[in-house]
Amino acid sequence: xxxxxxxxxxxxxxxxxxxxxxxxxxxxxxxxxxxxxxxxxxxxxxxxxxxxxxxxxxxxxxxxxxxxxxxxxxxxxxxxxxxxxxxxxxxxxxxxxxxxxxxxxxxxxxxxxxxxxxxxxxxxxxxxxxxxxxxxxxxxxxxxxxxxxxxxxxxxxxxxxxxxxxxxxxxxxxxxxxxxxxxxxxxxxxxxxxxxxxxxxxxxxxxxxxxxxxxxxxxxxxxxxxxxxxxxxxxxxxxxxxxxxxxxxxxxxxxxxxxxxxxxxxxxxxxxxxxxxxxxxxxxxxxxxxxxxxxxxxxxxxxxxxxxxxxxxxxxxxxxxxxxxxxxxxxxxxxxxxxxxxxxxxxxxxxxxxxxxxxxxxxxxxxxxxxxxxxxxxxxxxxxxxxxxxxxxxxxxxxxxxxxxxxxxxxxxxxxxxxxxxxxxxxxxxxxxxxxxxxxxxxxxxxxxxxxxxxxxxxxxxxxxxxxxxxxxxxxxxxxxxxxxxxxxxxxxxxxxxxxxxxxxxxxxxxxxxxx
Amino acid sequence: xxxxxxxxxxxxxxxxxxxxxxxxxxxxxxxxxxxxxxxxxxxxxxxxxxxxxxxxxxxxxxxxxxxxxxxxxxxxxxxxxxxxxxxxxxxxxxxxxxxxxxxxxxxxxxxxxxxxxxxxxxxxxxxxxxxxxxxxxxxxxxxxxxxxxxxxxxxxxxxxxxxxxxxxxxxxxxxxxxxxxxxxxxxxxxxxxxxxxxxxxxxxxxxxxxxxxxxxxxxxxxxxxxxxxxxxxxxxxxxxxxxxxxxxxxxxxxxxxxxxxxxxxxxxxxxxxxxxxxxxxxxxxxxxxxxxxxxxxxxxxxxxxxxxxxxxxxxxxxxxxxxxxxxxxxxxxxxxxxxxxxxxxxxxxxxxxxxxxxxxxxxxxxxxxxxxxxxxxxxxxxxxxxxxxxxxxxxxxxxxxxxxxxxxxxxxxx
Numbered sequence: 001x002x003x004x005x006x007x008x009x010x011x012x013x014x015x016x017x018x019x020x021x022x023x024x025x026x027x028x029x030x031x032x033x034x035x036x037x038x039x040x041x042x043x044x045x046x047x048x049x050x051x052x053x054x055x056x057x058x059x060x061x062x063x064x065x066x067x068x069x070x071x072x073x074x075x076x077x078x079x080x081x082x083x084x085x086x087x088x089x090x091x092x093x094x095x096x097x098x099x100x101x102x103x104x105x106x107x108x109x110x111x112x113x114x115x116x117x118x119x120x121x122x123x124x125x126x127x128x129x130x131x132x133x134x135x136x137x138x139x140x141x142x143x144x145x146x147x148x149x150x151x152x153x154x155x156x157x158x159x160x161x162x163x164x165x166x167x168x169x170x171x172x173x174x175x176x177x178x179x180x181x182x183x184x185x186x187x188x189x190x191x192x193x194x195x196x197x198x199x200x201x202x203x204x205x206x207x208x209x210x211x212x213x214x215x216x217x218x219x220x221x222x223x224x225x226x227x228x229x230x231x232x233x234x235x236x237x238x239x240x241x242x243x244x245x246x247x248x249x250x251x252x253x254x255x256x257x258x259x260x261x262x263x264x265x266x267x268x269x270x271x272x273x274x275x276x277x278x279x280x281x282x283x284x285x286x287x288x289x290x291x292x293x294x295x296x297x298x299x300x301x302x303x304x305x306x307x308x309x310x311x312x313x314x315x316x317x318x319x320x321x322x323x324x325x326x327x328x329x330x331x332x333x334x335x336x337x338x339x340x341x342x343x344x345x346x347x348x349x350x351x352x353x354x355x356x357x358x359x360x361x362x363x364x365x366x367x368x369x370x371x372x373x374x375x376x377x378x379x380x381x382x383x384x385x386x387x388x389x390x391x392x393x394x395x396x397x398x399x400x401x402x403x404x405x406x407x408x409x410x411x412x413x414x415x416x417x418x419x420x421x422x423x424x425x426x427x428x429x430x431x432x433x434x435x436x437x438x439x440x441x442x443x444x445x446x447x448x449x450x451x452x453x454x455x456x457x458x459x460x461x462x463x464x465x466x467x468x469x470x471x472x473x474x475x476x477x478x479x480x481x482x483x484x485x486x487x488x489x490x491x492x493x494x495x496x497x498x499x500x501x502x503x504x505x506x507x508x509x510x511x512x513x514x515x516x
Numbered sequence: 517x518x519x520x521x522x523x524x525x526x527x528x529x530x531x532x533x534x535x536x537x538x539x540x541x542x543x544x545x546x547x548x549x550x551x552x553x554x555x556x557x558x559x560x561x562x563x564x565x566x567x568x569x570x571x572x573x574x575x576x577x578x579x580x581x582x583x584x585x586x587x588x589x590x591x592x593x594x595x596x597x598x599x600x601x602x603x604x605x606x607x608x609x610x611x612x613x614x615x616x617x618x619x620x621x622x623x624x625x626x627x628x629x630x631x632x633x634x635x636x637x638x639x640x641x642x643x644x645x646x647x648x649x650x651x652x653x654x655x656x657x658x659x660x661x662x663x664x665x666x667x668x669x670x671x672x673x674x675x676x677x678x679x680x681x682x683x684x685x686x687x688x689x690x691x692x693x694x695x696x697x698x699x700x701x702x703x704x705x706x707x708x709x710x711x712x713x714x715x716x717x718x719x720x721x722x723x724x725x726x727x728x729x730x731x732x733x734x735x736x737x738x739x740x741x742x743x744x745x746x747x748x749x750x751x752x753x754x755x756x757x758x759x760x761x762x763x764x765x766x767x768x769x770x771x772x773x774x775x776x777x778x779x780x781x782x783x784x785x786x787x788x789x790x791x792x793x794x795x796x797x798x799x800x801x802x803x804x805x806x807x808x809x810x811x812x813x814x815x816x817x818x819x820x821x822x823x824x825x826x827x828x829x830x831x832x833x834x835x836x837x838x839x840x841x842x843x844x845x846x847x848x849x850x851x852x853x854x855x856x857x858x859x860x861x862x863x864x865x866x867x868x869x870x871x872x873x874x875x876x877x878x879x880x881x882x883x884x885x886x887x888x889x890x891x892x893x894x895x896x897x898x899x900x901x902x903x904x905x906x907x908x909x910x911x912x913x914x915x916x917x918x919x920x921x922x923x924x925x926x927x928x929x930x
Contacts, residue, residue: 318815343817357815360808362875371805372816374798383796386735390742425816 004065005030005195006051006164011062013046013055020046021060022219028164033186033196035206035227038216039241039302039470044199045089047216048166052086053079066164083163087153089172093141100124100137103156127155131185146278147178154185165189165196171205172304175281183209201302203234203509215240235502238509242472242501250477251453253296263331264290265464266347266433271325273313283309283320285488291433291464296455298479299468300504306488307468308352311435315349316342329433343372348431350422352438352468354415358422361411365403366392368410368421373429395424400450416447423454434458435466440474452478472501484508558920559868559884566888570895577898578891581773584766589701589845591890592779593618593838595883597861598868599790600834602882605865606794607827608807608874609665613654613672614835614861618854620676621647621839626689626849629696636696644836650676651832652825659824673858681851690848699782700844703775713768714775721767725760732756779841786834791879803827808875863910864889867917888913 006028013021021043028034036044049055051064053073064071066082073079076086093102100120109119124137131151135144141152150170157165167186171179186196186209200206206213207227215222215237222240225232273284284306291297301307312319314327316339327336329345336342342349351357359368370377370388377388392406399420403413410421419439426434436455440448455478459465469475475482482499484492484507492507570578577583597614604611621643628639654672658665691697708715732755739746746752770776794800805813806820814820838857843849868885870877889910896906 315815316817339815340817340819349815351812351815356809357811360805360812360875362808362871363804367801367804371801371813371818374801378798381798383798383801385796386738386742386744389739389744393744 003030004028005067007063007065008047008051009063009065011047011050011060011064013043013050013060020219021050024062024216024219024221026214026221027224028195028197029212031190031193031195032211033190033198033209035210035213036197036199036216037201037203037206037213037237037241039472042216042241043219044216045168046219048086048168048197048199051079052076052084052166054086080160083161084166085157085160085162085164086166087150087157087168087170089168091146091149091153093149093152095142096140098138098140099128099133099135099144099152099155102141102152103127103137103159105156107159123159124155127158128152130158131155132181145178147174147181150174150178150182151185154189162194165194167196167198169199169201169303171200171202179205201304201509203237206237207234213237217241234506234509238502238505242505250474251449251456253456253478262292264328265293265330266291266466267328267331268310268314269326269328271310271314271327272323273309273320274323276320279321282323283488284313287325287485287488287490289483289490289493291466293432293462293464294459295481296459296465296467296479298475298482299466299485300470300472300475300482300508301468301485302470302508304487305485305508307485308437309488310485311349311437311466311468312351314342315339315347315435318349343429343431346430346432347435348372348426348429348433349435350426350437350439352441354418354422358425359410359418362409364407365396365401365410365413365421366406369395369406369424369428372425376428376430391428392424395421395428399424399454414443414447416443416450419443419447419451420454423451427454427458431463433464433466435468437468438470439467440469440471448474472504475499475504476501486510558924559881559888559917562917563884563888563891566891566895570891570898574895574898578895579769581769583894583898584769585703585773585777587890587894588777588780588783590894591886592700592777592783593842593845594857594860594864594890595783595886596786596834596838596841597857598864598882598886599786599879600831601858601861602865602868602870602877602879603790603794603803603827604665604831605862605870606807606874606877607803607824608810609658609824609827610862611654611665611669611828611831612858613650613669613676614831614838615854615857615859616673616676616680617647617650617832617835618839618842618857619680619849619851620650620683621836622843622849622853623680623683623689623851625840625843626692627683629693630689630691636693640696640840643840644833647836647839648829648833651835652829654832655825655828658828659821665828680853684849684851686851688848688850692844692847696840696844697847699778700841701777703777704781706775713771714773715771717767717771717775720776720781721763721771724767725763728759728763729756732759782837782841787879787883794879799823799826804875806874860889861886863914867914869921871921885917 004027006026008024008026011021011024011026012019024043024047026036026047036047038044046055050060053076056074057072064073066084071079071082073082094105097105103124104120109116109123121137128135128137131154133148133151133155135148141149144152154165170182174182183205186198190196198206198210210227212224212226213232214224217240225236267290269288271284271287272282275281275283287310289297299307299310309319313322314336316336318339326333328334329347334341334345336345336347355361360371366389369392370383374383377384377391389406395401396403396406401413401417401420401424403417410418413421423439439455440451443451455465455467467475467479476499479499480496482494482504483490484494484504486508491510492504494503567578597618601611601614624646625639625643628634628642629636634642650672654668657663657668704714704716704720706714706716711718732752736746736752770780794803802813802818802823805816805818806823810820839854842853846853864886865877865882866872866885867888868877868881868883870881892910892913893906896909901909
């Protein structure tokens with residue numbers, strides 16, 4: 001180890017309305033593996049985008065020194081030219097091109113615009129061997145698994161003479177075996193003198209590969225710890241990740257007293273779902289949970305824990321391949337093989353991605369609200385437009401949707417108001433069970449409070465509410481009970497009294513031991 | 517957005533009676549309503565402009581009663597197709613097979629009626645069923661097997677064209693029974709005393725006016741019953757006057773020649789019927805929803821596959837109807853019938869406000885788009901512009917209409 005290879009000093013990055021990074025300092029030593037961890041939204045990915053030139057010089061404040069020189073990258077090519085290569089969570093491979101073509105994409109071995117295939121294949125084979133792949137370089141990327149694709153990305157990075165390799169949650173989409181292989185490769189590359197930054201939620205991974213870890217929270221550097229030091233325990237890292245002040249941001253809630261003799265409004269038993277494409281992978285693994293009327297039950301988990309996949313597969317099998325399990329409503333087993341069936345049984349799912357899965361952005365507020373329950377404003381298949389408009393006007397006022405009329409297209413509303421439209425739509429459908437997936441994502445504090453109030457009212461009306469969120473304070477502030485998920489499995493259940501950020505985070509980062 | 521929770525929403529205007537609007541705000545309200553439906557008002561305005569242009573250019577020939585009748589008859593089959601095509605495009609698909617299907621059904625009809633002497637009403641029903649079956653077959657492949665509509669209907673375009681030629685053995689078959697010819701070519705029968713006008717057409721026009729006015733009044737009353745805001749009385753009156761004037765003009769033009777063509781009546785029923793379905797029926801809403809955002813529609817419990825299937829089934833049936841009207845009008849089924857009809861219908865839909873990505877458009881828009889093309893055709897014929905230049909001009913009009921739409925959307929920033 002010979003001093004720092006990378007120094008990022010006082011980095012500030014602002015997006016319209018949001019300060020993503022408010023003061024981040026990061027120092028990476030030559031030849032180490034440096035982990036970065038933090039909650040969703042702590043600013044990890046933004047920091048790496050600043051470093052790699054995705055956010056070009058001039059759009060952020062602060063200073064970047066690489067190998068002692070001040071760097072002002074104007075795009076990714078500029079940072080790659082210096083040997084800094086980032087591998088994003090979503091892989092950037094072209095599925096129908098070969099491994100060799102992908103490795104040298106944008107960087108072809110060519111003479112006067114024509115590719116020299118012999119040269120390309122020879123070099124590709126060498127690079128693939130270095131990352132431990134024996135596949136032929138002419139194999140199509142689409143024909144190999146995600147784990148191998150991740151390795152191809154690294155081979156691609158090696159072809160660019162990488163000095164600093166950045167991996168953004170590289171194992172999030174991998175199974176245990178592939179994760180293990182990848183981590184071994186990182187250690188192997190370290191021996192060859194390649195410095196790496198790895199963003200990860202999984203504390204056992206960090207312990208396995210990293211030399212030091214920097215913790216980010218709310219866009220600030222909290223601390224940098226030596227992973228090998230005795231005092232660096234998982235608890236220490238967790239408290240660094242979550243230790244923020246709790247403000248009074250939630251409506252007063254009297255905890256719900258469950259009536260034990262009553263059957264739960266919704267019960268899921270042994271629910272297992274496979275990934276839609278990679279069918280070996282269990283995205284949801286033997287999950288059982290229950291929600292009573294009047295209760296708000298949280299599901300905590302980090303990205304890739306399988307929360308959304310669980311919710312969507314229960315809601316009319318809208319995700320993945322069903323591989324077992326039953327759903328019970330008020331104690332009787334129900335069929336929820338399609339969305340209309342789930343809706344008929346009084347289940348509603350409010351998506352985390354309202355723009356793609358929740359709203360028809362080009363249509364009006366009124367028509368979006370009525371869509372999932374048109375029958376309620378129709379007679380014999382004919383919609384009564386006046387009644388529909390009256391219903392929409394009612395929601396506009398009661399939910400405080402800020403728009404001049406209900407004829408406004410939803411696409412023109414702010415995030416918070418769009419979220420109120422999605423909620424209105426499902427409240428109008430009159431469900432008994434509401435599954436809310438990240439209902440406050442991307443909206444400001446004021447609108448959040450309004451949405452919390454609505455959720456509270458729904459529970460008070462006797463509805464069963466499932467509240468999925470990445471923000472622990474929000475779950476602690478709102479829920480009667482909280483389940484934790486990690487890697488597709490339920491890892492814990494906490495009552496309101498038992499739950500704390502630390503206890504939840506410990507279960508959320510619990511993963512099977514990485515195979516060695 | 518504001519985080520100030522205590523901010524009061526502006527007090528809603530008192531519902532119901534809004535007659536106190538000043539002239540200034542009346543204009544403002546009108547403009548506001550127009551801005552919301554920019555595309556349709558824009559096209560209506562363009563249509564008006566084109567009509568005036570050609571009326572002046574042809575020294576008024578364009579608006580001669582005989583020519584207006586002709587215009588309706590010439591364009592009826594394209595307009596029928598445009599209605600169905602609009603639904604397909606709103607649902608986020610395309611149908612390239614309708615021109616060939618039109619020819620195919622015409623050929624089947626000719627073989628049934630001419631070669632086998634099957635009575636025309638029975639043959640008509642059989643033809644509609646065949647069209648519906650063809651549409652259903654394509655719809656099944658698209659909706660349930662997930663083959664892209666462009667591919668399925670491109671295959672359909674080739675297949676049905678080929679089948680037409682096989683069926684007709686390269687010949688032209690005719691003439692059709694007189695009854696069917698009448699449906700496509702003739703006018704409502706004349707009744708009552710000689711008034712220099714076509715009495716039944718006048719009566720029909722009057723009936724339409726009464727119906728429209730009553731409907732509008734009833735609608736307004738219902739809105740007030742639901743305590744919803746209604747436009748001020750002056751604006752409402754203005755709208756009524758404009759509607760009545762439009763219906764009256766067309767009625768008088770038609771009545772001073774031979775009266776309303778029967779095809780116009782059929783077309784009118786289709787427009788009102790499909791317009792109502794798209795606006796008010798649950799299935800209509802579902803068509804908009806799957807075209808606007810398919811994943812969101814699915815997660816809202818819309819049976820997207822069934823809806824898509826029905827849209828294509830309907831398109832097939834309308835193509836069959838258009839095929840019979842076309843064949844009967846020319847009194848023959850020919851292997852080359854219906855060439856490029858699909859493109860005309862698609863162009864009419866896009867001129868009339870449809871969007872490539874689906875979810876947008878109205879039945880009335882498709883009709884306006886179709887009439888724009890029809891008037892252009894007819895007007896350019898009257899002033900003696902060759903078909904070569906006609907195509908160039910129609911192409912540019914399509915480009916301008918959609919270009920305006922794109923520009924307008926970017927300006928609004930949605």
